[in-house]
Amino acid sequence: MCPDAVRVMIERHSLGVRHLTEPAPDDAALALMAEAALHAPDHAELTPFRFSVVRGAARERLATLFGQIADAAGRDPESVAIERERALRAPVTVAVIARIDLGHPLVPQHEQWIAVGGAITNYLNAAHGLGYAGKMLSGRKVRHPAVVEAFCKPGETLVGWIVLGTPTRPTGSRSPKALVPDIATDW
Amino acid sequence: MCPDAVRVMIERHSLGVRHLTEPAPDDAALALMAEAALHAPDHAELTPFRFSVVRGAARERLATLFGQIADAAGRDPESVAIERERALRAPVTVAVIARIDLGHPLVPQHEQWIAVGGAITNYLNAAHGLGYAGKMLSGRKVRHPAVVEAFCKPGETLVGWIVLGTPTRPTGSRSPKALVPDIATDW
Numbered sequence: 001m002c003p004d005a006v007r008v009m010i011e012r013h014s015l016g017v018r019h020l021t022e023p024a025p026d027d028a029a030l031a032l033m034a035e036a037a038l039h040a041p042d043h044a045e046l047t048p049f050r051f052s053v054v055r056g057a058a059r060e061r062l063a064t065l066f067g068q069i070a071d072a073a074g075r076d077p078e079s080v081a082i083e084r085e086r087a088l089r090a091p092v093t094v095a096v097i098a099r100i101d102l103g104h105p106l107v108p109q110h111e112q113w114i115a116v117g118g119a120i121t122n123y124l125n126a127a128h129g130l131g132y133a134g135k136m137l138s139g140r141k142v143r144h145p146a147v148v149e150a151f152c153k154p155g156e157t158l159v160g161w162i163v164l165g166t167p168t169r170p171t172g173s174r175s176p177k178a179l180v181p182d183i184a185t186d187w
Numbered sequence: 188m189c190p191d192a193v194r195v196m197i198e199r200h201s202l203g204v205r206h207l208t209e210p211a212p213d214d215a216a217l218a219l220m221a222e223a224a225l226h227a228p229d230h231a232e233l234t235p236f237r238f239s240v241v242r243g244a245a246r247e248r249l250a251t252l253f254g255q256i257a258d259a260a261g262r263d264p265e266s267v268a269i270e271r272e273r274a275l276r277a278p279v280t281v282a283v284i285a286r287i288d289l290g291h292p293l294v295p296q297h298e299q300w301i302a303v304g305g306a307i308t309n310y311l312n313a314a315h316g317l318g319y320a321g322k323m324l325s326g327r328k329v330r331h332p333a334v335v336e337a338f339c340k341p342g343e344t345l346v347g348w349i350v351l352g353t354p355t356r357p358t359g360s361r362s363p364k365a366l367v368p369d370i371a372t373d374w
Binding site (some may be wrong): 001002003004005006007008009010011012013014030031033034035036037038039040041043047050051052053054055058061062065070094095098111113114115116118119120121122124125126128129130131136138151157159179180182183184185186187 | 191193234240249
């Protein structure tokens with residue numbers, strides 16, 4: 001029994017790059033987070049996901065990519081700078097890449113996405129449990145050909161990025177989320 | 188910081204109805220599990236899921252439904268009995284119902300399934316953290332018209348059922364899962 005584990009899940013919330021600082025999760029923390037992700041429910045254990053970790057000097061490479069895309073889209077210099085900043089400011093950015101088998105004989109596509117969601121959830125839960133914080137980001141950028149080429153092998157889908165670091169303000173301090181009224185009813 | 192929360196996620200594993208007994212999670216436990224589910228990452232907070240709890244006398248109704256379907260499919264009496272037993276033996280069975288907005292302007296379908304997966308994962312993590320155990324079940328039965336009609340409103344999808352109870356053998360005692368080699372690499 002570990003009621004504290006329930007508290008960690010309930011208190012975890014998204015924290016954007018403006019509220020993240022060094023240190024980033026180290027090798028040991030990232031390995032534990034990946035292990036937690038691997039233990040989320042996953043029908044037939046297909047592991048339809050992988051993580052690509054952007055840290056250290058690789059952040060400059062990601063900033064260049066984000067900047068070029070914003071620039072090519074005709075965004076103003078300020079927006080381009082914000083895009084670059086997003087990559088540089090996060091102590092670590094982890095790309096979440098799905099590998100969905102569309103023709104799997106046993107596990108329909110939606111169950112594979114469910115497994116991806118479980119992995120992301122446990123990855124973030126574990127980060128929070130280890131004292132870190134972060135947020136999942138997606139948006140149109142994940143479908144940009146240059147971004148897809150930079151992260152995915154053939155057949156893979158870029159889901160988005162998890163930014164991670166040490167929170168600059170206490171987490172778990174938000175007002176509690178109201179329970180959605182019909183979230184659980186008796187059959 | 189709560190490293191024990193990470194341990195709960197890593198040690199959690201599926202446990203089928205043969206290894207589950209009374210007591211089932213009570214109202215307070217089910218509410219905490221639903222709350223944990225609501226705090227999983229969910230882009231734009233669409234809450235694209237709900238839970239329908241089958242317990243007490245409702246289990247007999249579910250057993251009848253499962254039995255009828257197996258019977259209509261021409262299954263032998265033993266298989267029909269096993270199907271009935273599945274519904275009766277679990278101290279509580281929770282149907283997971285997805286409500287996916289296929290035309291959402293911001294959140295693509297796969298991100299909504301990811302949110303469903305996060306909810307299922309936190310629901311099961313919380314059950315485990317509270318001393319219970321269980322398993323997610325799906326299969327062809329979830330698409331049977333009589334089953335869908337019994338659980339879903341128009342536009343909803345039955346994902347499957349989570350069986351829950353108190354474990355009859357210690358959980359977290361399985362040999363550790365090998366880390367998938369390419370699960371996390373540097374970009």
